[in-house]
Amino acid sequence: MTKKNILLIDDEETIQEVVQVGISIEAGWQVEIASSGLVGIDLAQNHQPDLILLDVMMPGMDGIDTLSHLKNNDKTSTIPVIFLTAKAQAVEKKQFQSLGVVDVITKPFNSMTLASQIAKILRWEI
Amino acid sequence: MRILLVDDDEALVELLTKTLAQQNYALDVATDGEQGWIYGSTYTYDLIILDWSLPKLDGIQLCQRFRAHDYDTPIILLTSRSGSQNKIRGLDAGADDYICKPFDVEELAARIRALLRRLTCDFLPILHWGDLKLNPCTSEVIYQGQSLFLTAKEYRLLELFLRHSQEVFSVEDIIDRLWSSTEYPAIATVRSHLRRLRQKLKEKGFPDNLITTVRGQGYCLRAFPEDNNVGTDERQTTPNTASVSPEQPNKRSQHIAALTSIWSKHQSKREQQLAILAQAIAALDAGNLEISDRLSAIITAHTLAGNLGQFGLDRASELAKDIEQLLQEDFSQDSNQLLLLSHKFESLRQELALKQNIVEQISQKFADNLPLLLIIGEDEQFIEQLSSEAIDREIRTKTISTPEKAKHWLEEKQIRGEQLPHAVVLKVFFAEDAAQSPTKEEYLGLIAEFKLLTPSIPVIVIADRDRFEDRLLVARHGGKFYLTQPVNPKQVITVCQKAAQYSSLDKKIMIVDDDIEFLQTLPTLLKPWGFKLTTLDDPRQFWDVLQAVAPDLLVLDIEMPHRSGIELCKVLRTHSYWCKLPVLFLSIHRDDSISTEVFASGANDLVIKPVLAQQLANRILNRLNLKR
Numbered sequence: 001m002t003k004k005n006i007l008l009i010d011d012e013e014t015i016q017e018v019v020q021v022g023i024s025i026e027a028g029w030q031v032e033i034a035s036s037g038l039v040g041i042d043l044a045q046n047h048q049p050d051l052i053l054l055d056v057m058m059p060g061m062d063g064i065d066t067l068s069h070l071k072n073n074d075k076t077s078t079i080p081v082i083f084l085t086a087k088a089q090a091v092e093k094k095q096f097q098s099l100g101v102v103d104v105i106t107k108p109f110n111s112m113t114l115a116s117q118i119a120k121i122l123r124w125e126i
Numbered sequence: 127m128r129i130l131l132v133d134d135d136e137a138l139v140e141l142l143t144k145t146l147a148q149q150n151y152a153l154d155v156a157t158d159g160e161q162g163w164i165y166g167s168t169y170t171y172d173l174i175i176l177d178w179s180l181p182k183l184d185g186i187q188l189c190q191r192f193r194a195h196d197y198d199t200p201i202i203l204l205t206s207r208s209g210s211q212n213k214i215r216g217l218d219a220g221a222d223d224y225i226c227k228p229f230d231v232e233e234l235a236a237r238i239r240a241l242l243r244r245l246t247c248d249f250l251p252i253l254h255w256g257d258l259k260l261n262p263c264t265s266e267v268i269y270q271g272q273s274l275f276l277t278a279k280e281y282r283l284l285e286l287f288l289r290h291s292q293e294v295f296s297v298e299d300i301i302d303r304l305w306s307s308t309e310y311p312a313i314a315t316v317r318s319h320l321r322r323l324r325q326k327l328k329e330k331g332f333p334d335n336l337i338t339t340v341r342g343q344g345y346c347l348r349a350f351p352e353d354n355n356v357g358t359d360e361r362q363t364t365p366n367t368a369s370v371s372p373e374q375p376n377k378r379s380q381h382i383a384a385l386t387s388i389w390s391k392h393q394s395k396r397e398q399q400l401a402i403l404a405q406a407i408a409a410l411d412a413g414n415l416e417i418s419d420r421l422s423a424i425i426t427a428h429t430l431a432g433n434l435g436q437f438g439l440d441r442a443s444e445l446a447k448d449i450e451q452l453l454q455e456d457f458s459q460d461s462n463q464l465l466l467l468s469h470k471f472e473s474l475r476q477e478l479a480l481k482q483n484i485v486e487q488i489s490q491k492f493a494d495n496l497p498l499l500l501i502i503g504e505d506e507q508f509i510e511q512l513s514s515e516a517i518d519r520e521i522r523t524k525t526i527s528t529p530e531k532a533k534h535w536l537e538e539k540q541i542r543g544e545q546l547p548h549a550v551v552l553k554v555f556f557a558e559d560a561a562q563s564p565t566k567e568e569y570l571g572l573i574a575e576f577k578l579l580t581p582s583i584p585v586i587v588i589a590d591r592d593r594f595e596d597r598l599l600v601a602r603h604g605g606k607f608y609l610t611q612p613v614n615p616k617q618v619i620t621v622c623q624k625a626a627q628y629s630s631l632d633k634k635i636m637i638v639d640d641d642i643e644f645l646q647t648l649p650t651l652l653k654p655w656g657f658k659l660t661t662l663d664d665p666r667q668f669w670d671v672l673q674a675v676a677p678d679l680l681v682l683d684i685e686m687p688h689r690s691g692i693e694l695c696k697v698l699r700t701h702s703y704w705c706k707l708p709v710l711f712l713s714i715h716r717d718d719s720i721s722t723e724v725f726a727s728g729a730n731d732l733v734i735k736p737v738l739a740q741q742l743a744n745r746i747l748n749r750l751n752l753k754r
Contacts, residue, residue, distance in 0.1 A: 014392050014433045021384040025377055057428065080674065086432050086447075097660055102674045108435025108443060112381055123676060 004029040004124065005047065009040030009066060010055035010084065015107070019053065022111030029115065037061030041069050044076045051122065053105075056085040056096075064099065071100050080122060084109070127242060127285065128152045128170070128303050132162030132188065133177040133204065138227075142175070145231045150265055150281050151238075152306045159183025166192060169307055170594065171199050173241055175234075178205035178216070186219045193220035196602050200241040202234070210721025210732050217731075242289070253288040255336065255347070258327075260288055269330050279304065280323040287337055287347040291617065293592065293610055296344035320345065340612065349614040378520070382488050389437050389484045396433075400475060402426045403449060407471055410457060410464060424453045434478075438487035445474040496522045498545060499622055502532045502572065503553025503588075508615075512551065515615040519623075529568040533575060548626040550576050550585045551618060552605075556596045570603045577604030580654040584625035588613060633750060636660045636677035638668060638694065639712065640686040651739035657746070665689035669697075672704070679708045679750055681742075684715070684724065692727045699728035708749040712737065 006029055008019050020031045032047065034040035038061055044052055052070065056063035063083060070076040083096050086107045093104045103121045105114070118124070129146060133139050134157045146153050154169065156162040158181040166174060166188075174192070176185040183191070189201055203221040205212065216224045223237050239262050253260040257270045265281060267274040276284065282304045286295070295303070297313045305311055320337065327336055338348045406423035409415035415423075431446035452467040499521050501509050513523045524547065526532045539546055554569045576583040584606035589596055592610040600608050606625050609618060635657045639645055645661040652659060660675045662668065665686045672680070680698070682691035691711060698704045710731045711724045724732050730749050733742060 012429055012432065014388060014395075014436065017388045017391075018385065018436050021381065021388065025381045025384065059425075078673070086428065097675070100670060100674050102676065107432045111385065111436065112378070121676070 004050040006031045006051050006053060006118075007034060007040060007043055007047065007049035008032070008053045009034045009037060009058070009063070010053070011035050011058045012055070015055070015084070018111050019114065022114045023118075026112060027115035027119070037063070037066030037069070040066055041073070041076070044070060044079060045073065048075075049079060051118065052079055052081045053084055053118075054081050054101075056083050067099055067101065082118065082121065127172040127282070127289075128154070128306070129238070130154050130156065130162065130165050130169070130171045130174045132156045132159065132165075132174070132180060132185070134158060134179075134181060135177065138177075138204075141231065142234075145235065146238075147278075149235055149262075150278050150285070152282070152304050152309075154306045154308070157181075159185070159188045162188050163191060165307065166197065166199070167195065170302055172303075173238060174199050174201045175238075176201060176203050176221070178203060178207060178212075186215065189216070189219045189221050196598055198601055202237060202241065204229070204234075208722065209718045210725050211716070211718055213725065214721075214732065253285065255288060255291075258332070258336070260285055269327070269332060272330060274326060274330055276323065276326065277319075279319045280326065283319055283323055283337075287345070291347045294340045294344045294346040294612070299344065299592075346612075349616060382485060385437060385488050386485050389488075392433070396430070396478070399426045399430050400478075403430075403471055406453065407464075407468055410467070420453060424450055427453060437484060438489075439477070442474055442477040445470050445477060449474065496520050497548040497626060498522045498524060499619075500532070500535075500547035500550045501525045501553075502529065502550065502569075503527070505553055508553065508588075511615045512618060515619045516622075519619055521619065521622075529564050529572040532572055536575060546579070547583060549622040550583055551588060551622060552585055553588045554600075555590050556593070557590055566599075570599055573600065573603040573605050581656050584622075586618065586621055586625060588618065633679070633746075634658045634660065634675060634677040635679050635681065635746060636662065636672065636675050637681040638662045638665055638686070638691065639681075639683035640665070641683065652743055655743045655747075657743075665691075665694060668694050672698075677707070679710065679746055681710045681712060681746070682729075684711060684713045684720065692723055695724075695727040695729055710745055710749055 004027070006023060008016060008031055010016055010019070010033075016033045016035070020033065023029050023031050032043060032049065034043050037058060040052070040054070043049075054063045054066060058066075061069075063085070067081055067083075070079065070081060080102045081100070083101045083104045084107055085092075085096070085104060096104050105117060109117070127150075129151050131139065131142055131146075131153055133142075133155070139155055139157075143153055143155065154165055154171075156165045160182040162174075162176065162180070163183065165171075176188055178185040180188065185203055185205070189203065192199070192201065200222045201220065202223045202225060203216040203219075204225055204227060205216065206227040208226045213224050222241055225234060225237065242262070253262070259268045260266075260281075261268075262285065267276055267281065267284065283300070286300070286303055297316045300316055301311060324335055324337060336348055337345050340346055403423055403426060406415055406419055409419065427446050427450035431443050431450060434446060435443035448470050449467065452463060452470065455463055457464050497520075499516050501512055501523055502525075503509055504527050509525050513525060516523045524535075526535055536546070552569055552572065554566055556566055573585045573587070576585050582604070585604070586607045586609065587600045587605045588609050588611060589600075590611055597608050607621050609621065633656075635652075637645065637648060637659065639661070640663050642663050645663055648661060649659055660671065660677065662671050666688050668689065682694055684691045695709050695711075698707060698709065705728075708730045709728065710733060711729045712733055712735055713720065713724065714735045715721075716734060721732055731745055733745055
């Protein structure tokens with residue numbers, strides 16, 4: 001089992017804590033937090049996480065803009081990104097996927113199964 | 127493992143007999159189709175190899191006859207007829223694999239191993255029992271890092287028990303499985319092989335008898351001890367069933383405690399958020415809500431909706447979502463909207479005041495999301511053991527005593543649109559008893575009810591005896607697994623997890639086709655199977671989307687602008703990670719040369735357009751190994 005490094009980009013403190021608790025307890029992976037898109041891009045470039053969990057609705061640079069920056073940067077373009085969003089309509093999900101995200105996880109999510117949901121999407125072992 | 131080879135080519139028979147014997151298979155040979163049928167319908171084989179061109183009854187007819195009589199033994203078809211039309215004919219006749227002559231014997235051996243793995247639902251190439259590992263590719267047995275030197279018969283015995291870890295084998299069963307029909311070993315000979323195998327394992331420091339004697343019935347693999355190694359071992363054999371670890375109940379309480387602490391920490395923040403909403407509603411009522419304040423209230427409601435849902439407060443979360451929505455509307459047009467908004471806000475406040483016991487809410491939320499196992503049967507003691515094991519592995523259970531009640535329960539669930547079980551365990555008594563009620567027919571009828579759902583729900587039958595005719599009945603009705611008592615509840619739950627894991631639900635299918643109209647119809651057509659579809663009409667984005675989606679299966683159109691499907695498939699096969707991804711081609715051509723090119727590029731299947739939804743779904747399921 002490899003210890004994974006996950007970067008969470010989300011401005012909401014409660015979500016940050018819930019994700020951190022869920023992933024570390026359930027899978028033992030490390031979670032790094034960025035409260036904005038800009039900080040997230042910087043951390044992604046320098047720390048090369050195994051996955052970026054990206055909130056869609058954030059003040060300032062939103063998730064879609066952040067994703068665009070990540071995908072246009074050679075250092076971060078290949079890091080898989082999963083969107084976290086309360087917007088769960090099938091059409092929107094499809095639009096998001098066409099932007100190059102691996103998958104979309106809908107808020108609220110079950111923090112107990114979040115890690116296994118990620119593992120299933122990325123074919124990781126827990 | 128026992129194999130039937132039906133081929134009249136003497137040189138090939140000689141070569142395969144020698145090669146397969148070296149790889150520890152017991153082989154029976156039939157030289158014409160009718161003889162093949164007699165062997166295949168008389169003895170139990172783990173796999174059948176058929177030549178297409180056979181005297182009396184050709185390979186295709188023989189294959190069709192086996193399938194028509196519900197023999198589900200894996201079949202490999204050998205033939206000198208290349209061309210995809212022939213391959214399609216062979217596969218449609220019921221063959222599981224197809225090899226063109228001349229072929230590499232090593233490739234045939236690898237395909238045999240792959241099919242045998244599929245048969246036992248063990249998708250990893252190495253068989254494990256704790257620190258004991260058996261590698262069928264190299265015929266090597268290793269215990270705690272040391273090689274174990276076994277004779278061919280000892281090796282076959284060990285492999286048999288490792289592959290069928292839930293079954294009890296009588297000496298006669300063992301002879302049937304491991305010796306060819308031309309050999310007649312004495313019972314004492316089999317026992318002697320068993321004794322020597324046990325002795326060798328003991329000499330290597332094996333803790334106790336791996337193969338135990340079940341009084342009056344035969345021999346079976348001992349259940350893996352429920353010590354601290356269990357979780358690790360089962361994770362190795364079932365990589366995606368993360369819930370098998372026995373540490374989980376502790377994890378669960380740890381998790382609930384952490385969430386409770388987060389909830390308490392943010393109590394004052396929630397109160398502030400409610401205050402922001404109350405102020406915004408009051409200002410709206412007074413007609414003086416600034417745009418910036420409205421925006422702030424919308425974001426607050428949005429955040430609240432997301433956060434409350436994380437703690438299992440689903441109704442409160444819904445109310446916050448409604449408030450977010452209402453705040454975006456124009457109140458000058460409809461005064462009732464403001465009333466509705468005030469009402470929703472008051473309901474939210476009350477809901478939060480009522481839900482003081484957050485631990486209970488969080489626990490309930492987790493329970494609702496756990497997989498559901500339906501257990502049907504009247505053996506209360508066994509069902510209790512099974513339920514207890516399931517709960518330990520974070521699986522919810524529903525117990526129903528009779529098939530009639532189960533049918534009624536299923537109907538109710540369907541009418542209400544509620545979640546159906548992920549797997550069903552059905553305890554069936556086959557032993558003759560005229561007065562038995564419910565009858566075994568009622569139980570068997572129930573299997574079909576679950577099988578015919580779309581997507582179907584796997585049924586695992588626990589039977590009181592192991593007879594071929596009973597297995598046949600279960601297979602005919604669509605049962606997924608047949609386990610015979612005595613069986614360890616831990617093993618039953620592991621089998622259920624495996625069965626549920628290979629459901630079509632949420633399997634990721636990526637379809638690349640430049641026909642946009644066709645792509646648009648697919649989500650609706652394939653909806654009943656629960657696949658997660660990703661469609662792509664521009665093959666130039668293929669690699670990026672493939673990496674991002676990581677599909678379980680790929681569907682490619684042949685002719686597309688910029689990059690053909692064949693080119694994409696060839697690229698895929700050069701990549702170490704993607705080289706084994708199942709690829710299914712779509713084509714409007716029935717042309718042999720194109721089909722040959724398709725298979726040569728590394729395709730696994732070819733479907734001719736126009737495609738029917740059922741046909742495409744079945745081909746996808748077949749390629750995902752979900753049907754058998």
